[in-house]
Amino acid sequence: MNKSWNVCFCTAAFVAASLSASSAFAGPLVNQLGYYPDAEKTVVFPGNDANGLEVRDLKGKTVLKLKAPLVYDWDYSGEEVQTFDISAVKAPGTYRLFRGGEYVGTPIVVGKNVYGDLVKASLKWFYYQRSSMALEPQYAGKWARAAGHKDDHVIVYGSDKATGGKGAGKTIKSQRGWYDAGDYGKYIVNSGITVFTLLEIYEHFPKYVDSLKWNIPREFPKYPELLEEVRYNLDWMLTMQDKDGGVYHKVSTLKFGGSVLPENDIAPRYAIIKNVTASLDFAAVMAQASVVYRNIDKAYADKMLKAAESAYAWAKKNPEAFYKQPDDVQTGSYMPGDENGKDEFRWAAAELFRAKVAAGAKADKATAAYQEDLKANAFTPDGAWWGNVNMLAAFRVALDSANFDAELVAAAKKVVLNEANNLRAVGDTSAYRLPAFPWSWNWGSNSAMANNGIVLVHAYLLTKDKSYLDGAQQCLDYLLGKNPQDITYVTGFGYRSPHNPHHRPSESDMVDDPVPGMLVGGPHLGKQDINLDGKENWKCPNYAAADKPALAYIDNRCSYATNEVAINWNAPLAYLAAALEAIYLGIPK
Template sequence: MKKFNSVVLSVALGSALSTSAVAGPLLINQLGFTPESEKLAIVPGSDANELEVRDLNGKTVLKMDAPMVYDWEYSGEEVQTYDFSAVKTPGTYRLYRGGEYLGNPIVIGDCVYEELTKGAIKWFYYQRASMPIEAQYGGKWVRAAGHPDDQVIVYGTDARTAPGYEKAVGKKHPKAGQNVMINSSKGWYDAGDYGKYIVNSGITVFTLLEMYEDFPTYMDTLSWNIPRELKNYPALLEEVKYNLDWMLTMQDVDGGVYHKVTTLMFGASVMPELDGAPRYAIIKNVTATLDFAAVMAQASVIYKKADAAYAETCLKAAEKAYAWAKKYPKAFYKQPSDVQTGEYMHGGEDGKDEFRWAAAELYRAKVAYGAGKDKAAAGYLADLKKNKFTPDGAWWGNVNMLAAFRVAKDAATFGADLNKAAKKVVMDEANNLRAVGDTSGYHLPAFPWSWNWGSNSAMANNAMVLLHAYYLTGDKSYVDGAQQVLDYLLGKNPMEISYVTGFGYRSARFPHHRPSEGDLVDDPVPGMLVGGPHLGKQDINLDGKELWKCPNYAAADKPALAYIDNRCSYATNEVAINWNAPLAYISGALQAVYLGNKAASVK
């Protein structure tokens, strides 16, 4: 950080283009702000001019002196941050410098994030497998049903060998060399490809159900245009059930859960109905089984009011899965040599975080069902007590923070000691993030390791930590930190782009997403959060021969600049369900908080 010492109008924006550069770029949340939200604008450079906020009649409502100049290591820029939080009257405004306006108009309104929340959730409808997307619900993004998945082959040596197979299935076990088939229909396509993955579904379902549980009153007021078949269900719970139904099909009769349903290799960029290669349910393992157990237990609590029978089904499945994981704690997934689809397994996996999360969810569920003192519940609680929380998470590869969220908000269920330990993990992480957000050039609560594949999801998960700190303390500074993340995702970034398709003045238009590539529709499906910038460049040949001819992206040497809005860039412009879920969460939670809602899940 340094004070300004000269007037410099240079701008380091990589390949970004300014939408209106009369007096220079303005990097800001392109959707706007609520009256009570923190309102920050970034101006690259170090000039010493003041800014004015004017309404559309030209009246000046706020004058701001030139602030400190910060160097932001992640983009190599000098930037200034202007704070106009004092402007609270709903309306449309512009920022002026030297009599000329910067950037696009700025909206202040009570519900500026509501449509974003609905759009981010509705995207899951567009990701549904095994059903068509009809015009009355999908608009111009109609498509035929893809992947019925009613004849999925159980992969290789993982054919059903569980005791009691014939009794459970009602037919003899196939002889050697014969395929075992399961019906594994429904579910969401995971990302830009057409695979369905339990591990990634786990954190995704958790995040969406957590949003419902934290703000049920607000979420019950929201509706979006999807087919409604379950009248007793809130819209969000009906959407999530579509994926839970698929997850239930992935549990074998012995309780173990298959890792994924995919083809052996990634398919071409075609519409789903044209992707006809055989599909496989691939390899039961402990991490998939525990992720399954955790979300099924979570669902058993949340769905109990709307559908008691379904909730009990989920709880029984969760308990059966946990028992299998206890029996096979070292049964980690290993990618077969002839399978090239996503692994969702990382080096150093020990299963402790998955056991921690599943035990927390199962114990809470048993208490909710009045069985908190039975033998199984005692086992879950004992496992949780001896498996201490760690200062990690959250992403699909480490779900420790999901367990910490659960326990930190529920002293009544888990007791003072566990509750205190979980709170410490959440608050330490939140305080570290807040310190970075308060002092960094872009006021973005991000760690160096946040800049990886799916960096935008890492940022959104950081915001979830900050929001949970707010629920635990009532300190609005944590809300401001989450707001800073949403601002970044929606345009307050060096690329001057909203990373959410269809939202903002200048948003991502060419995601790496097979339906968007194959549907012949110019506009991408709205509401998708693209992966975001990082220096991995897995889709670029780094030997000088550029695989996809993306020179600006290939030359980027700062993580916040290493992004290109191009279908070829699966490393920076792919979409994924576990990236959209935290986007939906933070936009929905912030909107609910600004409307005066309190987190209903804190006990």
């Protein structure tokens, strides 16, 4: 679809940027999909209007009347805003908001299953990201496409003359897997946290997940559909392990390809550099998956556990073998500048100890060694994102008190609950009620908001304290419309949503609508894609002129910094929406 490089989706951000902080704003900012009856429900009005708020049903009956609240400044957008709490509205139905006797905004829905379609679409998107296979119309609809990247002759980097080797190039078969983001690379590090998050949905809410259907091809009909989809990527990850146990970092071309369909991206692909980070992320995920799949496919679970142990052993032998991006490789590096491997060792050790216990291993030295490694590598108050997976280890240990040492469990719970308490304190005092730290406003800020919500859900699962669930709700509300852009950040959902994501299949498939269920990266002030010097006309216009992070977004395919999509962003969206659905529906584990 030849989406224009210069078409800008005009959102409330541009309106807000042009208004003074004291100007009244015509419409409220709300969760455009709706709320569960018992959920916390807040509505934000930019401005300082003295009028109160009336909530009326569709028959015109006033069901709630509130006085004007205090006016708060929100530094992230430079706005004055007023936030109304309408949580008292619990009866299922559709409601309208009135101020000064006039109807404002869009209808608000209260009811059950308000996020069900979102959960299924956000999970089905992984099918649309499949490499090495054609997407058939009966499953993909109008987004059907031919197969791309068979990856049956992937060159091991450095073994061919093009990358400094002497020979024709050693090759491996590295088929299946998901395209990572808007590009066609496949990356172990980002797959790690993505698969963890998706498997966490199943571990925490299995009966809810078992009830979901979203129409994907079935190779393993005894699997729940979520585990069918995840296996497609696990199978690829297994191909990335070398005979010595080490795991290659990624499969990609040497440079990003153009905006073409997968079948037309035909440059040579490479398996690039074994390293400790990829090996440990692989070990953690394979160990976790061996637990999840054990009751439905023991042989596959045993295979993954063996692979996990081998990868961990390789990392122990090569603790300083960190990934360094070669000069001739320009695809994603997925390596933070401060990498020391401690968080990956922490996560892998936690998952392997649990997996060995789940597999019936005796309490021998080999099994105990994983827990001893964990004891010697204390939890830190960091994460979770692909660059720091400490919190994933804390989640595992905190919620698995039956298997781990009591002191470890106490330390993990402290880390999770301290982070959740800090987030909730910010949310309770924020103009938008958003539990977000200053460092949440970075590349992929929307995933940071979703991951903040996941921390709060884990705190709820540990304590059953509803205030944590309320905080998680506010994170989802932000993603679904209660933000200065006045849009949902998910394609195909809500009254207003992105239409021009930075996503090569969407840019080249001749279909006007993007695939539904994609969470775009979100606003921040990195400005990596802005044409600041005027010399590169392919870059974006300056959408961040206001220098306010919550306003720095543009719905344009040029914006890889704010409007790209990625598997590690969709996974926490799916978890957050699924958690609220399952918990509020009262579906037991």
